[in-house]
Amino acid sequence: MKFITAFLLAIFMMVSVTSTAFAEDATLVKLPQVHGEGAYLIDVKSGQTLFMKNPDKPLAPASTTKIMTGLLAIERGNLNETVTASTTMLNNKLVYGTQIYLAPGEKLLLKDLLYALLLNSANDAAVDIAEYIGSDLPNFVDMMNQRALEIGATETHFQNPSGLTESGHVTTAHDLALIARVAYQNPVFAQYVRTKSQAISRSKADLPIQMVNENKLLWRDSAVDGIKTGYTAAAQNCLVASVTKDGRQLIGVILKSPGREIYTDMQDMFEYGFTQYKQTILKPTGSVISTAMVNNEPMNLIIDRPIYITTKLNEQSPTLDLRVIPTYTSALTSVEEGQVLANVEVLNKGTLLNTLPLKSSRSISAPTKQVKTHSYLPWVIGIIIMGIILPLFIWNKRYSDFQRCKQRRFTRRRESSN
Known part of the structure; x- marks a missing residue:
């Protein structure tokens, strides 16, 4: 009997332990299974990282390079200006692969070249834009690398504006996410990369005019709103994508993926970001972040948009640090309402997430400049006195002299008459 009781008790304990272990396993969150060699998922509003795989591994970006090319074109160029293609279009070492077949001397508006660049991924459009913005290709590449450093993409080095394979032309999943985030926050850029198709104007017949966005997710999912695809034999499949849902925007990056599973992998990343993280407002619009002294008066410095924080479900919110950097270098004597006086950097464990004005x-x-009249007062009084008393003194002296002279004449006449 004791043996049977002990046996049943042992079975009960095994079942209980197994059930508990199964329950614990059920609560474990499954991370996205990304086939690409590098991946990154970032929350656009907060700047916080939600998922990463080999984030700092140097990889070829292929045509996702054109994100930077397009951003510089929008920041530095005039969209309504005409761009004339140069003889560089005939250089098959710089211009090959996907093209719209620009010929030397052909004129296109910059806004149409951007559709060819960001939708159709035309390499000749990339070179044409680079020569227009930078005057020549080396100078434009320098501009690309400088802008990458400004964004914080310190492990990125561009060698050309198109993304065609070239030694030393590399980025990382992390860097590319930073570049894409900054680019998408430009409303003109965002409008381009969410466009599915667009006809452009060409001066010659029988040339491509319908630019079609290569981003398959844009056609499959209405929540997806950009950004850029890429492929070369060396880089394999590359994808940067943006999705906006319920007031949140995520940007994902996958580099060097072997096949078309790159799209489902990206969707898995997005699903993970939306279901396993929540976003809240750390500081609402109008919050006072710091103060400045203006004419010995304290002036509140406020933000004109919220500071967001993204937190993983069932975990404590991360601690964000705010660092204020003034933009003025001398004492302030006057300011206008809404004038930018400083920037606030939002940091998480030393990593810069956001910079807000x-x-x-x-x-x-x-202060009104008052004329100091008191120092001139004695002079003014003296002049007034001299102007009044001196004539009176002179008049009195002359009158006295006249009276004396008159008296003398009277005395002489009186003596003569006697």
Whole structure:
């Protein structure tokens, strides 16, 4: 009997332990299974990282390079200006692969070249834009690398504006996410990369005019709103994509993926970001972040948009640090309401997530310059006195002289008559 009781108790304990272990396993969150060699998922509003795989591994970006080319074109160029293609279009070492077949001397508006660049991924359009913005290709490549450093993409080095395979032309999944985030925050850029198709104007017949976006997710999922695909034999499949849902925007990057599973992998990353993280407002619009002194008066410095924080479900919110950097170098004597006086950097464990402008909450006028009349008062009084008393003195002296002279004449006449 004791043996049977012990046996049943042992079975009960095994079942209980197994059930508990199964329950614990069920609560484990399954991470996205990404086939690409590098991947990154970032929350656009907060700048926080949600998922990564080999984030700092140097990889070829292929045509996702054109994100930077397009951003510079929008920041530095005039969209309505005409761009004339140069003889570089005939250089098959710089221009090959996907093209719209630009010929030397052909004229296109910059805005149409951008559709060819960002939708059709035309390499000749990339070179044409680079020569227009930078005057020549080396100078434009320098501009690309400088802009990457400004964004914080320190492990990125561009060698050309198109993304065609070239030694030393590399980025990382992390860097590319940073570049894409900055680019997408430009509303003109965002409008381009969410466009599915667009006809452009060409001066010659029988040339491609319908630019079709190569991003398959844009056609499959209405929540997807950009950004750029890429492929070369060396880089394999590359994809940067943006999705906006329920007020949140995520940007994902996958580099060097072997096949078309890159699209389902990206969707898995997006699903993970939306279901396993929540976003809240750390500081609402109008929050006072710091103060500045203007004419010995304290001035509140406020933000004109919220500071967001992204937190993993069932975990404590990360601690964000705010660092204020003034933009003025000398004492302030006057400010206008809404004038930018500083920037606030949002950091998570030393990593820069966001930089927002801090604006003055009200206007303060410069002090009125008062004329110091008191130092001239004695002179003014003296002049007034001299102007009044001196003539009186002179008149009195002359009058006295006249009276004396008159008296003398009277005395002489009186003596003569006697």
